[in-house]
Amino acid sequence: MARTGGFSVSSDAREAVGDYKAGWHDPEQATVRFDAGLSEQVVRDISELKGEPEWMTDIRVKAYHHFMARPMPTWGSTELLNSIDFDKICYFLRSGDGTKGDWDEVPEDIKNTFDRLGIPDAEKKWLGGVTAQYESETIYHSIREDLESQGVIFLDMDAGLREYPEIVKKYFCSIIPYQDNKFSALNTAVWSGGSFLYVPKGVHVELPVQAYFRINSENMGQFERTLIVAEEGSSVSYIEGCSAPTYSTDSLHSAVVELIAMPGAYIRYTTIQNWSNNVYNLVTKRGVAHENSTIEWVDANVGSKLTMKYPAIILKGEGAHGEVISVAYAGEGMHQDAGAKVHHLASNTTSKILSKSISKDGGRGSYRGMVTVSKKADNCKVNVVCDALILDEKSRSDTYPTMEIKNSSCRCEHEASVSKVSDDQIFYLMSRGHSENEALALIVNGFFEPFVRELPMEYAVELNKLMALEMEGSIG
């Protein structure tokens, strides 16, 4: 068994899918599959199938009409965006017969998939709770009893809406309205699955909770919706992982994640995205941080055909802090258009953005970011650092940062650099006995080190291994 990306993959599966290590697929076993294409009826059918309250159906329908009316963005990778054929995508596919709380009850094929990805092992060792989503819906969910007894709610989003409709109604679309952008409208119209995490006042969730999202079928659209609310003085760390099989046709992943950190709360949201390079990954993530709270996005983008993802933080309360640490690897056929947004609305707020990217084999890594400081936000501090490595002549790297400063007391710094791996560094490491590939892998791991040290140790070790595998054959 080779271990990659935090998950175990059998060697025969690796051979079947080439370089991408999670690219195998299982035979589709849908119990409900909608025909490809989107219409108001599809949206209503999804809502009806889930037995949702009327207000949710109404939001879905409004979002659908907004999605249809809204033009495609005219920035970013417009060529790839315009090549998405929304009529070929399946907007809802249910495998199995509902969410299980016992791993043994999960259908065999799906269980095998997640076994291969190493999910149950990880849960036993170091997670506070797990949600596993397969296609459109969650197939497995669990939470440690001690957390449950403290009032922590960790459910899939559909169950969250059923069991806690008043909380969901209060916060749903409150941070990311469906009018925000074309893809948030699409997600709001057809969302299914995702996580609902509520941490009561003063509760500290010591172990991270994890969700794993897997697309298995061809031409599939996955539109999970995640809502995390950390009440006053609480803290939680959430990790999500993503993968999909390698197909010749494209799939679409368009999630929406909303975070609410109440005064003094702390939320860390970690993403390890390892989609195959036939997946469009168009995600909207945003958190609002109240007084003296902290939101951190830790974001790794290692796969996909096109990723457009800019985790955002609204620093709404005085003394709030936001941090975005991201790495992107753009290999062959990949365009990683990722970045971060921080909006300072209150005084004495601070933010830090660290972005690292590597482009290789014709890949394109782009940082696109925005920092705004409002007129009433006194004494804010902003630090943005973007570093990029280009490993060969076919690849490219771009940086598009925007800074809008409306308050004269703000201290805002931004720096970016693009470089290649220097011959001196390679030479030095080879003189110490490393092969060229080992030397390159060491340098790349060092480049990613500020990100990797923020990960739980198990993830850090596996990410280093994954990057070493990606670097194989980079020289010579």
Next chain:
Amino acid sequence: MDAAATYLDLPIPDRANHLWRYTPWHRIHPTGKAAYLPTTLAPPVIHLTMLDGSEPPEGVTISASEAVDSVAPVDDIAAAFIRALTAGDSVTLSVAKGVRLKQPLLLQVEVEGDVCGIHFNHDIGPRSEVELITVFKGNAEWLGVLREGVIGEGAILNDIVVNRLGGGMMLRVDAIRIERDAQVKLGTVGAGGKRTKADLRYHMVGIGGSLEVKGSIMSEGEQHNDSHIEIMHDAPMTYSRLNWHSSCGGRSRTIGTGMLRIADGAKGSDANQLFHNLLLSPHAEADSIPELEVLENEVVGCGHGTANGPVDESQMFYLQSRGFSEVGARGLLIAAFLNSTLSDMGSDAVHDWLKDLLSGGLASLTS
């Protein structure tokens, strides 16, 4: 298609394009109506002398000319508009091959009236050495300046543009081609006009070219200064530095957007851009978008940075502890901030001349 038809045929640029994000086309158009093309122009008064007022020497000429080869893209709406205004006519400033000037050239452009448009074509000959100061002054309501040109092989040029307009608007478009081994310094001093939109594009097309772009912008009152600087490294072994300092007082807004592009094949390029904004008033605003597009991995280095902040309190404290008044200390620090780019723009003679010219404007920022 004539120049007017070319302009009218162009689509209005999208604000998703950073060049037009903060000052959309209708806000810098003389009437705000993009489809309107003024037909009556106020003629500019142009004087070319040496800095001491003497006549330019042999080898330096300025003359009216008809259509010249375009360096600016034909689909650039600002350049197309100025071409349409000037009906394809231009003023060519020519410096012959090998001419070395002992003192700076002073090109003074005085503009009055409602709408004024000028199309300059700078033809700087190979291996010439020139310092050129261009000053725009007067009370025209609207001025459009298109500066196109070629800096010949091995030429050394210090090119400084000073905006001393009254309360009018200025649209400036530069499209300059830099040939092999040319060494170019381009300075912009902004101190006038209520609204300025500058779109400055420099194409490094020859191996070994060197370019330093400096900006020293003083904004006050209700001024709106939007500068977009693009530097294209199209050839190998090219070097560029951009250093743009803006001080923002009153209710002014300064915008600095930049694009540094290293083309595929421009090996050994070395490029860097910096935007610094000094915020002097609670109502001032500074926006920056320094962009990088790197399509070549064999680069010496490529980076950018921005910094925004108020006058440093510890520096203020130090100067006051040495006997300066609060206003005096503040004035000294602002002057030093603007001077750090101004002093690199040309020779000592040029620097002294600029300092005297700008000393009045500085006083209004310190209080």
